Amino acid sequence: MPEFVTIWINGSAVRVPAGTPVSIAVLMAGHSEFRRSVSGEPRGPLCGMGICMECRVQIDNQAHCRSCQILCQEGMTVRTHD
Amino acid sequence: MIEQRYRTDILVVGAGPAGVAAAFRAAESGARVLVVDDNPQCGGQIWRADSKKALDKDATKWLDRIRDSSVKFLGGLKVFDRPEPGVMRAEGFDQVVACRFEKLILATGARERFLPFPGWTLPNVTGSGGLQALVKAGLPIEGKRIVVAGSGPLLLAVAGYLKERGAKIQIIAEQTRRFDLVKLGLRLLKCPKKLQQAFDLKMKLQGIPYLTNCWPVSASGRNAVESVTLQQGPKEWAVSCDYLACGFHLLPNTELAELLGCRIEKGSVWVDEFQETSVQGLYCVGESCGVGGLELALVEGEVAGWAATNLKEKARERFSERRKWRGFAAGLNRAFELRRELKKLPTPETFICRCEDVPFSRLQSEHSWRSAKLQTRCGMGPCQGRVCGPATEFLFGWKTESVRPPVFPVRLGSFVPSSAGDAPAES
Ligand SMILES: Cc1cc2nc3c(=O)[nH]c(=O)nc-3n(C[C@H](O)[C@H](O)[C@H](O)COP(=O)(O)OP(=O)(O)OC[C@H]3O[C@@H](n4cnc5c(N)ncnc54)[C@H](O)[C@@H]3O)c2cc1C
Ligand code: FES
Numbered sequence: 001m002p003e004f005v006t007i008w009i010n011g012s013a014v015r016v017p018a019g020t021p022v023s024i025a026v027l028m029a030g031h032s033e034f035r036r037s038v039s040g041e042p043r044g045p046l047c048g049m050g051i052c053m054e055c056r057v058q059i060d061n062q063a064h065c066r067s068c069q070i071l072c073q074e075g076m077t078v079r080t081h082d
Numbered sequence: 083m084i085e086q087r088y089r090t091d092i093l094v095v096g097a098g099p100a101g102v103a104a105a106f107r108a109a110e111s112g113a114r115v116l117v118v119d120d121n122p123q124c125g126g127q128i129w130r131a132d133s134k135k136a137l138d139k140d141a142t143k144w145l146d147r148i149r150d151s152s153v154k155f156l157g158g159l160k161v162f163d164r165p166e167p168g169v170m171r172a173e174g175f176d177q178v179v180a181c182r183f184e185k186l187i188l189a190t191g192a193r194e195r196f197l198p199f200p201g202w203t204l205p206n207v208t209g210s211g212g213l214q215a216l217v218k219a220g221l222p223i224e225g226k227r228i229v230v231a232g233s234g235p236l237l238l239a240v241a242g243y244l245k246e247r248g249a250k251i252q253i254i255a256e257q258t259r260r261f262d263l264v265k266l267g268l269r270l271l272k273c274p275k276k277l278q279q280a281f282d283l284k285m286k287l288q289g290i291p292y293l294t295n296c297w298p299v300s301a302s303g304r305n306a307v308e309s310v311t312l313q314q315g316p317k318e319w320a321v322s323c324d325y326l327a328c329g330f331h332l333l334p335n336t337e338l339a340e341l342l343g344c345r346i347e348k349g350s351v352w353v354d355e356f357q358e359t360s361v362q363g364l365y366c367v368g369e370s371c372g373v374g375g376l377e378l379a380l381v382e383g384e385v386a387g388w389a390a391t392n393l394k395e396k397a398r399e400r401f402s403e404r405r406k407w408r409g410f411a412a413g414l415n416r417a418f419e420l421r422r423e424l425k426k427l428p429t430p431e432t433f434i435c436r437c438e439d440v441p442f443s444r445l446q447s448e449h450s451w452r453s454a455k456l457q458t459r460c461g462m463g464p465c466q467g468r469v470c471g472p473a474t475e476f477l478f479g480w481k482t483e484s485v486r487p488p489v490f491p492v493r494l495g496s497f498v499p500s501s502a503g504d505a506p507a508e509s
Binding site for chain 1: 120121122127131133158160175193194196203204205206207208209211212213214215216219220221222305306335433436437438439463464465468469491
């Protein structure tokens with residue numbers, strides 16, 4: 001397994017250790033807002049364990065992915081609300 | 083999406099301590115055992131893979147045992163449905179799996195209880211175990227100012243962990259009364275292992291204020307939390323912080339058991355002396371059948387693993403140990419019961435359902451979970467009421483109703499998949 005992988009968050013390259021969940025990569029890239037709620041509030045991870053759905057982002061064009069349960073893969077593209 | 087198929091003697095859902103112990107003991111008799119977990123790695127909550135720190139001896143022992151055994155582990159798969167008796171279906175980021183089994187062991191663990199207060203939806207207001215999970219996964223926390231609040235022994239474990247990782251713990255705010263903690267402390271005297279753990283934690287947390295009878299009344303900040311207001315008796319004051327890690331003890335994850343028709347009692351899955359649920363051939367172990375900590379999860383797992391492979395005499399040998407830890411768990415859960423004052427935390431504008439942004443004021447006129455769902459969409463979002471259900475149960479006394487598949491939101495294609503050949507689980 002490679003030691004680091006590069007993923008793309010809102011168009012910017014982010015290098016993280018292999019095995020890092022997408023949620024952590026997003027936070028390390030400086031975004032605390034992962035999604036907008038139905039009334040427009042910024043939201044980010046709450047439970048850290050896959051149950052609250054607040055960490056949802058778009059991954060490789062798939063909407064509503066729980067970023068805390070998915071590991072970064074080389075070349076992945078991620079979109080938060082931006 | 084192509085459906086990958088497996089066949090196994092024993093399917094275990096959940097790879098925390100309880101599931102790991104159950105799988106290992108079940109495999110001893112030569113049964114084929116498959117373990118499926120939503121997390122990419124084995125270990126559940128307490129043995130969650132840590133990017134910086136090696137796991138302790140206990141964890142390493144059990145995780146090595148599983149790795150060196152015939153047990154097959156599939157990570158990154160959430161089990162969401164039973165399409166027919168004897169088959170469970172799970173979805174991953176890029177796959178769907180169906181697994182045919184003879185016996186099923188549910189080890190789905192617990193989650194934190196979250197209670198609404200103004201500002202609880204701000205980014206960087208997380209669960210207490212929630213923040214710990216993020217840090218274990220690699221979130222840098224050095225120098226960050228953190229308020230740890232809510233209830234339960236988890237607050238102390240989390241504060242200790244975060245401090246070790248370089249965070250600045252401002253304060254630990256525990257809602258329960260000091261009196262109840264003293265009672266719990268007296269129980270600890272009978273439990274040398276727990277007493278030692280408590281002592282080690284106390285040393286680690288030296289210098290950090292641990293306030294009982296204290297809780298957050300609001301959090302504020304522009305794009306993320308910047309400050310939290312705490313209350314203790316008549317006193318109210320603000321503390322600035324980068325994170326508010328707040329959770330009110332734990333709740334069993336019973337959704338899958340409910341879907342399968344298991345009897346639920348007082349919020350936990352009911353089991354008999356061999357950890358078998360009210361449904362024959364279906365076992366439940368660990369925190370999904372009652373919050374009780376690591377030791378209880380392990381011993382329950384062993385009992386079920388042996389019982390499910392007809393080694394009932396071996397299972398019996400663990401009964402007295404299980405009784406001891408159940409007694410301890412009962413005392414623990416009593417000590418951290420929620421106080422009524424916390425029901426006053428939401429203001430009319432506070433969102434109770436975070437998925438659908440339903441404010442407290444819209445729920446006050448409803449009389450049941452069902453009417454709230456129909457009239458306001460409370461609990462209808464993607465978390466399926468896992469966060470707001472327990473909150474409304476506490477605030478209004480509503481009981482959430484029957485669980486329907488899928489127990490997690492899934493892609494349409496996963497619910498009605500195309501098929502591929504049977505692939506037997508390697509054993
Ligand atoms: C967030 C959190 C942090 C905790 N941290 C600590 C700590 O630091 N110290 C401590 O002493 N105790 C901690 N605890 C308590 C600890 O969880 C228990 O003591 C012990 O781990 C319980 O083991 P378990 O096997 O019953 O459940 P868990 O360890 O919770 O394991 C359950 C597993 O089931 C999986 N699962 C659930 N539903 C499904 C499904 N439908 N499909 C697939 N997989 C599923 C989960 O992903 C999880 O891995 C924590 C609890 C939580 C909720
Ligand atoms: S943080 Fe709750 S689901 Fe990811």
